[in-house]
Amino acid sequence: MDNSEIKEETESKQVSPIKNFFSIKIGVMPLGVFLLLLIVDSLLIQKKILPTDMIGAGSIMVLFGFACEEIGKRIPILKNVGGKAIMATFLPSYLVYANLLPKQAVTSVDFFMKQTNFLYVFIACLIVGSILSMNRTVLIKALVRIFIPMAAALVMGSIVGTLVGTVLGLGAFKTYFFIVVPIMAGGVGEGALPLSMGYSSILKQGQAGIFAQVLPCVMLGSLVAIILSGVLKYIGQKYPKYSGNGSLLKAGKDDEILRIAQEGDKAKASANHDLSQLTVAGILSFALYLAGVYINSLIGLPAPIVMLIAVVMAKVLGLIPKNIEKGGYSLFRFIATAVTTPLLFGIGVSMTPWKNLVAVFSSPRYLIVITLTVVTIVLVGWFVGNLVGMYPVEAAIVTACNSGQGGTGVVSILTASDRLELMPFGQLATRIGGALTVVVGIALLRLLH
Known part of the structure; x- marks a missing residue:
């Protein structure tokens, strides 16, 4: 094998930083997509123009739902007894109670869950x-x-x-x-x-x-x-x-x-x-x-x-x-695969x-x-x-x-x-x-x- 072949093989084994970044997942979402959604939702909430329709509420439910699930599956002991579902349902309930979620996000999710x-x-x-x-x-x-x-x-x-x-x-x-x-x-x-x-x-x-x-x-x-x-x-x-x-x-x-x-x-x-x-x-x-x-x-x-x-x-x-x-x-x-976790977040926000x-x-x-x-x-x-x-x-x-x-x-x-x-x-x-x-x-x- 000559030097050019060795170099080509070595480069093929290397993973680019971008590909490596997108290989990290929050729930089903690659980290890059998760961060993009986080930035967009944050800007909308800051300007108080987050829609209360399916897209606006759905984006919040997807973003926070999979984040809560990720927390639940990483907590020792809890992860073995349904931690993902527990955190996706009950952590949002607490966050609403403690006013730790943006009010506009809560309003959007609550309206969507109760009206649709x-x-x-x-x-x-x-x-x-x-x-x-x-x-x-x-x-x-x-x-x-x-x-x-x-x-x-x-x-x-x-x-x-x-x-x-x-x-x-x-x-x-x-x-x-x-x-x-x-x-x-x-x-x-x-x-x-x-x-x-x-x-x-x-x-x-x-x-x-x-x-x-x-x-x-x-x-x-x-x-x-x-x-x-x-x-x-x-x-x-x-x-x-x-x-x-x-x-x-x-x-x-x-x-x-x-x-x-x-x-x-x-x-x-x-x-x-x-x-x-x-x-x-x-x-x-x-x-x-x-x-x-x-x-x-x-x-x-x-x-x-x-x-x-x-x-x-x-x-x-x-x-x-x-x-x-x-x-x-x-x-x-x-x-x-795609709907359960966001829905659990919505349940936690508006029904628990x-x-x-x-x-x-x-x-x-x-x-x-x-x-x-x-x-x-x-x-x-x-x-x-x-x-x-x-x-x-x-x-x-x-x-x-x-x-x-x-x-x-x-x-x-x-x-x-x-x-x-x-x-x-x-x-x-x-x-x-x-x-x-x-x-x-x-x-x-x-x-x-």
């Missing part, structure tokens, strides 16, 4: 995308089985939580109706709000006061569930025999299920993403959600549940063409009041009851799920979603555990489980009062 209903766009795409990309046989068997650990977790969570609160001197009545039921009610809009309205009518008390009482329990229960889902992810990594890596059903006596699921995973990994198919899957998501809105106006069933039922039925009956199913997987991967969360920490008894209730729900999900042929880690994560802060909590829980493919089952847990909890809670209160 973007959370439901996210949930619609994830539900449809994940259902379309699932194997039909696996889906049918998983839906049938998941209701068993869900129901068992609801019952045992209620019993243990109420007993603990009674032992700590809170009283069975107060513990069950004002701590345990709110935790499992399915979030704020679909849970705490109708619950407080029902309680107000029965107890002849102001609805606002009751809502303020139960809201902190909903938020802290969701936080505990997020942390536990991170712990479950860590357990699954350390002890692979307990984890399906996102698959709910294990082989057990039905090796065919496992074989089909594994073949499907291999096909997905090697699949080429077609933008036209992705687009069609996205349009289908919107159409089904809007159909859910219409059905909701007729019978009061939440739109996400209507959408979930519709897409599951279509999948089970084999009505969806293969090319749209492939587009569903592409849609799911895009939403999970820090002072309400902190209020619970001032009462150790409340903290103990909430924590043990959620731990019971997760443990029951683990053991009962295992008994009915599910991977314990995935079954426990799904049942943990029943303690989440509605749709926002499910997103955070599944993000912390890297199991967004479980979104349909998480939605079942929080929506159906939450609705049942609210109905039973109000009925029992009416009976006992």
Whole structure:
């Protein structure tokens, strides 16, 4: 090899400073792109001309969301228990409370999150995308089985939580109706709000006061569930025999299920993403959600549940063409990779009041009851799920979603555990489980009062 060849080889191995600079990433963004966005947003905020539309709010959510996620994945211990999701959701909440975020940035994000209903766009795409990309046989068997650990977790969570609160001197009545039921009610809009309205009518008390009482329990229960889902992810990594890596059903006596699921995973990994198919899957998501809105106006069933039922039925009956199913997987991967973290930041800014969360920490008894209730729900999900042929880690994560802060909590829980493919089952847990909890809670209160 002559000197010119040696020189050429040496130069080829050297990485230019610019390429090296762009190889550093904040979330999914190269550092150069991150810094450019930071500079542009800073200039807009300084001149007070940051738009409140999707571009303005989206730029803030992307910038700060991925920065918070980066912090979460670098903190020792926390990074192993869902640190990315926790920091992306709850750090923004604190920053807003402490006035450490630019006011115009907060206003832009808050307006976008509350006026555009973007959370439901996210949930619609994830539900449809994940259902379309699932194997039909696996889906049918998983839906049938998941209701068993869900129901068992609801019952045992209620019993243990109420007993603990009674032992700590809170009283069975107060513990069950004002701590345990709110935790499992399915979030704020679909849970705490109708619950407080029902309680107000029965107890002849102001609805606002009751809502303020139960809201902190909903938020802290969701936080505990997020942390536990991170712990479950860590357990699954350390002890692979307990984890399906996102698959709910294990082989057990039905090796065919496992074989089909594994073949499907291999096909997905090697699949080429077609933008036209992705687009069609996205349009289908919107159409089904809007159909859910219409059905909701007729019978009061939440739109996400209507959408979930519709897409599951279509999948089970084999009505969806293969090319749209492939587009569903592409849609799911895009939403999970690019949208989840910015959305969590938006949730933290506009839907997670820090002072309400902190209020619970001032009462150790409340903290103990909430924590043990959620731990019971997760443990029951683990053991009962295992008994009915599910991977314990995935079954426990799904049942943990029943303690989440509605749709926002499910997103955070599944993000912390890297199991967004479980979104349909998480939605079942929080929506159906939450609705049942609210109905039973109000009925029992009416009976006992």
